[in-house]
Amino acid sequence: MTLTALAGARIVLADRIAEDRVLVLDGARIVGVAEAAPEGAAVQDLGGGWLLPGFIDTQVNGGGDVLFNDMPCVEGIRAIAQAHRRYGTTGLLPTLISDYAPVVEAAIAAGEAALEAGVPGVLGVHIEGPHLNPVKKGIHDAGRFSTVDDAVLARLTVPSKGRRIVTLAPELAPAGAVRALANAGILVCAGHSLADYDQTRAALDEGLSGFTHLFNAMTQFLSRDPGMVGAALEDRSTHFGLIVDGLHVHPAALRVALLARGIEGAMLVTDAMPPVGGRCTRFTLMGQEITVGEGGCRGPDGTLAGSALTMAQALRNTMDMLGLDIVAASRMASGNPARFLKLQDSTGTIAPGLAADLVHLDDARHVRATWIAGAREDSRE
Numbered sequence: 001m002t003l004t005a006l007a008g009a010r011i012v013l014a015d016r017i018a019e020d021r022v023l024v025l026d027g028a029r030i031v032g033v034a035e036a037a038p039e040g041a042a043v044q045d046l047g048g049g050w051l052l053p054g055f056i057d058t059q060v061n062g063g064g065d066v067l068f069n070d071m072p073c074v075e076g077i078r079a080i081a082q083a084h085r086r087y088g089t090t091g092l093l094p095t096l097i098s099d100y101a102p103v104v105e106a107a108i109a110a111g112e113a114a115l116e117a118g119v120p121g122v123l124g125v126h127i128e129g130p131h132l133n134p135v136k137k138g139i140h141d142a143g144r145f146s147t148v149d150d151a152v153l154a155r156l157t158v159p160s161k162g163r164r165i166v167t168l169a170p171e172l173a174p175a176g177a178v179r180a181l182a183n184a185g186i187l188v189c190a191g192h193s194l195a196d197y198d199q200t201r202a203a204l205d206e207g208l209s210g211f212t213h214l215f216n217a218m219t220q221f222l223s224r225d226p227g228m229v230g231a232a233l234e235d236r237s238t239h240f241g242l243i244v245d246g247l248h249v250h251p252a253a254l255r256v257a258l259l260a261r262g263i264e265g266a267m268l269v270t271d272a273m274p275p276v277g278g279r280c281t282r283f284t285l286m287g288q289e290i291t292v293g294e295g296g297c298r299g300p301d302g303t304l305a306g307s308a309l310t311m312a313q314a315l316r317n318t319m320d321m322l323g324l325d326i327v328a329a330s331r332m333a334s335g336n337p338a339r340f341l342k343l344q345d346s347t348g349t350i351a352p353g354l355a356a357d358l359v360h361l362d363d364a365r366h367v368r369a370t371w372i373a374g375a376r377e378d379s380r381e
Contacts, residue, residue, distance in 0.1 A: 004374070005037035009046040009360060012053070012330045014349045023051060025356045028373035032352040044376075046360050046369070052330045053349050054090025054357035054370060055311035056337040058165060059126055059212065059241055059269040061095045062306075065278030067285065068094045072106040077114040081121040083277025084270075086379045087310035088359035088367045091123045091338075091347060093165060095271075097285070098129030098140040101155065108158060115161040120372045123341060124162030128212060132192035133169040136217040139305040140192065141286040148173045157184035163341045167212040169193035170203035182207030187340070192217040193228060200231035204238065210340060211240040213271060214257060215249045216304075233260045239340040241269035242332070244317040245309045247296045251321040263328050267337045268314040273297045273306040312359075312367050312381055319365075326365075 004025040011018040011033055024031035024038060037043045062068055064083030066076050077094050084092055094114075096107040104127060111125035131152065134142040146152070148168065156166055157180070166181060167189045181188045190203060191212030196219055200208075211218070211232045219227030232240050240261075242254060248271075258266060270276070274283045275292045283290050290297050290305045297305040311333055318329040338348020347355045356374040359367060367381040 003031065003038055003041040005034070005041040005043045006051060006358075007037060007043055007045050009049045009051040011051045011350060012326055014331065014335055014351070015327065017327060023350065023358075025371075025374055028356055030350060030352055030354050030356050033350070049360055049362040049368065050326060050365070051350070052088075052326075052359050052361065053334040053347070054359045054372065055088045055268070055315070055333045056091040056123070056341070056348060057084065057089050057270050057272070057311050058093050058267060058337050058340065059095050059128070059271050060084060060089075060092045061097055061272060062274040063272055063276040063278065065274045065280050065283075067274050067283065068096055068107065069099055069103060069285075072096065072103060072110045074110055074113045074117055074119065077110055077122055078119050081119055084272070084311070085121060085370055085372070085377065086277050086367065087312040087381060088315075088361070088370060089311045090121055090357040090359065090370055090372045091343075092121055093124050093126040093163065094122070095126040095128050098132060098144045100130075100144055101146070104130070105155060108155070108164070111164075112161060120375070122162070123343070124160060124164050126165040126167070127156065128167040129192065131168040131172065133172060133194045135194055136169070136192045138192060138217045139285065139288070139299050139303050144286070148177045153177065153180055156181060156186060160185070163187065163343070165189055167191040169195065170208065171195040171199045173203075176206070178203050178206035178208055182209070190218070190228060194219060195228050197226040197228070197231050200228045204231065204235055208238065210238045213243050213248065213269065214240040215253060216243065233257060236265070239265045239267050239336060241267050243269060243271050243307060243309065244314050244321065245296065245307050246317065246321060248304060248307070255322050258322065263324070263332055264336065266332050267340060268311060268318060268329075268333045270309040270311055270314060271306045272309060275308045276310055312361070312365070316365050
């Protein structure tokens with residue numbers, strides 16, 4: 001196969017920036033960084049900017065005017081993935097908000113069908129609820145909540161060709177449920193929960209993998225009650241999602257979290273809703289009208305309902321609001337979620353042998369092109 005050399009952009013590696021170099025691809029795979037294009041390679045001059053590993057988003061409720069709950073099918077997933085690709089996302093997990101059992105089953109089946117069909121960018125599915133605490137429901141419909149029992153465990157542990165995340169409130173799950181899910185290969189995250197520090201530690205001992213949108217809808221860090229936030233920042237084996245939109249969490253709190261934990265466990269997520277890559281300014285979620293404005297999505301009572309955030313904007317916000325450089329921000333947008341998903345040996349960084357999942361940003365850090373498995377698609381963010 002003819003080699004391709006991507007030239008003219010600064011290349012963001014896991015630990016540094018490579019300048020005046022080219023990135024060599026062989027079809028769907030990365031060959032490596034070179035001083036010059038190999039003889040006979042097809043050269044693509046990117047004309048400046050930055051070349052990064054493609055963004056990986058583990059929490060995507062919708063996009064392209066589609067809500068996953070409303071279209072739990074291959075075409076719904078395809079529309080969501082395509083909408084987010086415009087903003088540099090080359091890997092994602094469509095996320096189902098708390099819903100009834102038949103919808104959960106349809107979402108899981110749709111994820112498997114999308115993987116089988118090879119829909120670009122789809123890595124699996126994220127089932128956020130319905131096994132959550134009503135006190136921390138956020139925009140979720142508590143009327144759809146249910147407890148974890150044997151039928152639920154059987155539903156959630158159906159074998160998958162990809163990755164599956166399940167977000168639950170660990171204090172409401174029976175003893176051993178987190179362990180059963182983890183043993184089945186499920187990435188179990190805590191969220192929408194009143195679990196205290198000790199209850200969270202117990203879930204970690206059972207195999208809890210992470211925390212869904214740190215700070216939001218969980219017990220906070222206090223001097224004599226560290227809460228779920230304290231457990232998340234103390235633990236060094238898990239990952240947590242951060243919604244860096246300036247609305248969900250104050251930037252100072254995010255900076256403190258990174259100082260406490262370091263960036264290794266932090267993943268940028270969008271918690272995105274249908275307006276991303278779409279045209280709607282209003283949509284319906286569980287019978288509630290959601291209004292989009294001032295960078296956010298809110299229900300009738302002002303409750304945040306996911307976000308209108310993109311991964312490209314999340315990366316820019318991480319640099320501008322939190323003061324991180326592009327190497328660190330890229331790790332939070334790509335490398336860390338790949339490790340969380342146990343995909344670090346195939347994607348998430350620019351390294352020889354890994355998938356050519358890439359995003360080109362111009363000097364203003366806006367998306368100009370993406371590659372998924374070496375297939376290029378130009379974009380104008």
